[in-house]
Amino acid sequence: MTRMQRPCTYDGTFQQAQPCASTASDFTGKERDTESGNDYFGERYYASSMGRFMSPDPSGLMFADQTNPQSFNLYSFALNNPLKFTDPNGLYCYYGSTDADVGDASQYDFHSSQSECTAVDENGNQGQWIDDPSATVTVNGDDGSGSIDVSNVGFDGTMELVDLQHFDFSGGKTPPTDPCSSRNGRPYGPGHPARDYHLPANGTPIPAPEDGSVTGGRSNATHIPGPYNYSQRAPAGSTNYTDFSGDSGFIIRYVRTHPAVPFNSPVDQGQTIAVSDMSGRTTAPHTHVQATNPSGQTVDPNTYFSGCH
Amino acid sequence: MKYLCSVLAAVLLLCGVGLAVGQDEKRSTPLTAEEVGVQIVDALKSRNVTTLLGFISETGISVGTDGPTIPAPVFGRLLRQKRGVYCDLMDGLCNHNAAKSTEDNSLRALLLRQPFKLSLHSMQGVSKPAVVVDVQKEANPHEILFSLVLVKEKDNWKLVNIDYV
Numbered sequence: 001m002t003r004m005q006r007p008c009t010y011d012g013t014f015q016q017a018q019p020c021a022s023t024a025s026d027f028t029g030k031e032r033d034t035e036s037g038n039d040y041f042g043e044r045y046y047a048s049s050m051g052r053f054m055s056p057d058p059s060g061l062m063f064a065d066q067t068n069p070q071s072f073n074l075y076s077f078a079l080n081n082p083l084k085f086t087d088p089n090g091l092y093c094y095y096g097s098t099d100a101d102v103g104d105a106s107q108y109d110f111h112s113s114q115s116e117c118t119a120v121d122e123n124g125n126q127g128q129w130i131d132d133p134s135a136t137v138t139v140n141g142d143d144g145s146g147s148i149d150v151s152n153v154g155f156d157g158t159m160e161l162v163d164l165q166h167f168d169f170s171g172g173k174t175p176p177t178d179p180c181s182s183r184n185g186r187p188y189g190p191g192h193p194a195r196d197y198h199l200p201a202n203g204t205p206i207p208a209p210e211d212g213s214v215t216g217g218r219s220n221a222t223h224i225p226g227p228y229n230y231s232q233r234a235p236a237g238s239t240n241y242t243d244f245s246g247d248s249g250f251i252i253r254y255v256r257t258h259p260a261v262p263f264n265s266p267v268d269q270g271q272t273i274a275v276s277d278m279s280g281r282t283t284a285p286h287t288h289v290q291a292t293n294p295s296g297q298t299v300d301p302n303t304y305f306s307g308c309h
Numbered sequence: 310m311k312y313l314c315s316v317l318a319a320v321l322l323l324c325g326v327g328l329a330v331g332q333d334e335k336r337s338t339p340l341t342a343e344e345v346g347v348q349i350v351d352a353l354k355s356r357n358v359t360t361l362l363g364f365i366s367e368t369g370i371s372v373g374t375d376g377p378t379i380p381a382p383v384f385g386r387l388l389r390q391k392r393g394v395y396c397d398l399m400d401g402l403c404n405h406n407a408a409k410s411t412e413d414n415s416l417r418a419l420l421l422r423q424p425f426k427l428s429l430h431s432m433q434g435v436s437k438p439a440v441v442v443d444v445q446k447e448a449n450p451h452e453i454l455f456s457l458v459l460v461k462e463k464d465n466w467k468l469v470n471i472d473y474v
Contacts, residue, residue, distance in 0.1 A: 035383050035393065045377065055378075190439045190460045190469045191371045191378055193432060216451060218474070234373050235397050235414045236455065239474040243451075255374055255474050280374055280474070288374055293433070298441050300434040 028086060042283055043131065044090035052076060058187060059092040059130040091129040131187065131196075173209040173246075174270055175305035176254060176287050188300040194255070195301040199276050199285040206257055206274040206287065208267045209305065212246035214274070219258035221279040239280030244273055249294030250304060254287045256280060342459050343429050345466040346442035349457055350427065354420050356399045358388045366460065366467035372397060374474055398471070416473065419454045426450070437461055439469075 030039040030046070038045040038054060045054040056074035070079045078087045176197045188195050221240045240258040245251050257274035267273055276287055291301040340348070345364060352360040362385050369378040372394050379387075379394065387393035396403040401413035424447035432439040438461040446452040458470035 035387065036380065040377075188434065190432065190435055190437070190458045191369075192375070193441065193456075193458055193470065193472060194374075196375065235401055236373075236416060236419060236473045237414045239374050241474045282375065292430075296428075296430045298430065298432040303434065 028082070041087070041090035043129070046077060046090070053090060057090070057092060089129060091131055173250075173305050174207045175209070176206050176289060177204070188302065193298050194288050194290040196286045196288050197301075199287060202276060202278050202285045204276045204285065205260070205272040206242070206254055206276065207270045208244065208273045209252060210246040210248055210250075210269045211267070212244055212248075213264050213266055214242060214259050214261050215245045215251075215263060216243040217241055217257075217259035217263070217274070223278045224281045234281040240277055242274035251292040252301070252304070253290040255290070256282060256287050339464045340466065342440045342442065342466045343427070345459060345468075346427050346429060346457055349442075349468060350420065350444060353398060353417050356417065358395075358399075361398075361468075362388060364466075364468045366462060366469045368469065370468060371470045371472075374472070416455055416471070420444070424448070425454060432458065435460075440466070 028039075030041055032039050032048075033045065036045070037049060038047050041053075043058070046052070047054055052075040054075075070076060070081075073080065177199055218237075218240045221238050224234055224238060239255055241253055241255045242257045242259045243251065243253050254274050256279055257276045258279070260272050260275050261267055276285055278285055289301045291299050291304045293299050293304075349361060349364055351357070352364075365381050365384060367381055369380045370384055371378050384394065388395045388398075391400070391403060397415060399415055399417045401415035401418055402411075425444050426447050428443045428445060428450070429440055430443070432441050440459050442457040442459065444454045444456065446454060455471060455473035457468055458472065459466040460469050461467075
């Protein structure tokens with residue numbers, strides 16, 4: 001890997017005094033992309049030369065704090081206060097609880113490490129990085145389990161459980177993970193015509209969303225370790241996938257999984273059809289899901305799976 | 310003789326005007342998404358970097374599964390310098406990373422390896438008009454070699470994503 005030869009002068013970035021050209025790690029230890037000069041935070045690129053992220057926080061303004069104007073700047077790093085806060089991956093971290101334990105209720109990405117955000121507390125609640133303002137998070141507590149729309153969570157650290165939703169899969173399509181959580185990547189759109197669904201671990205079984213059959217797939221690819229940047233993309237053929245054809249006419253592709261059943265054999269809803277494997281270039285267990293409706297149009301998988309809206 | 314020369318000049322003039330009008334019409338008529346898809350695939354097959362860059366969206370392009378958006382200037386530089394994503398798209402043997410292989414798995418190699426056909430369908434649930442051009446194996450249309458996602462920007466179809474697994 002080529003490394004950027006940096007001058008020993010202050011250029012608005014945080015750099016070590018010496019040596020200046022012997023490390024690929026830059027602002028907060030993140031890797032600097034040699035082509036763009038931007039620092040890769042996993043979910044977003046940060047331009048040290050401009051002192052801002054190159055794209056807005058994908059959680060949107062859902063978490064803006066009216067008492068803190070810095071929170072309205074979706075391009076700033078950690079409320080523009082890097083001396084006090086850190087941001088491990090460029091995402092907001094939501095941490096929910098139904099037991100009104102304010103101390104556990106909410107954490108924010110400017111003071112959450114990876115382990116803090118994803119740790120499980122005594123109630124079984126687990127933090128989640130928010131990559132979409134419509135994301136849902138899991139909460140457990142006295143009220144039972146379910147999910148909440150993060151738009152109903154206040155920024156002030158208190159929980160406002162006004163819309164606890166419980167999943168009902170009767171008659172619906174079973175999502176790849178229960179409850180359905182979309183994270184670890186960009187939202188559905190032309191640049192990412194899919195959804196990434198967080199999985200608890202590598203090797204997670206993927207259930208059939210409805211009755212149907214597995215029509216194709218790949219199982220010989222392996223995980224490609226980082227670092228990841230513009231120069232090191234995964235070539236074609238390096239990521240496993242499982243193609244599922246439902247009786248409804250929808251075709252669902254689960255990328256970063258390999259088939260667990262023979263092709264073209266009937267399977268029932270809920271039956272394991274694939275296993276996640278983190279094949280290709282990825283940093284966390286998830287499956288990248290693409291959906292095609294019976295008319296052959298690409299659609300947002302969240303509109304297909306139950307409880308993923 | 311003078312009369313013949315005058316007629317010849319007039320004919321040439323008319324041809325020239327006609328040609329110019331034809332070019333103007335060609336320039337003013339945006340390509341269809343299908344035509345853009347065909348030209349992009351041809352550009353990949355022939356390693357025509359200039360043509361391919363002409364279709365890249367100003368907002369950048371993503372390549373591969375979960376690939377980050379590469380700014381258009383960076384994408385152009387990589388292709389012109391024949392490195393990075395250039396290798397994944399047009400010459401797998403120039404690949405330089407840990408996944409280096411002796412087999413050319415570039416999209417160009419996939420296109421040269423087998424007959425293929427294109428199919429076009431719309432993309433739902435997005436703010437701008439968008440279409441997906443699937444490049445499929447001719448022998449098995451269910452097997453997609455890769456997909457191109459085009460969005461309409463100022464009446465022209467622009468490439469924002471090259472999706473493959």
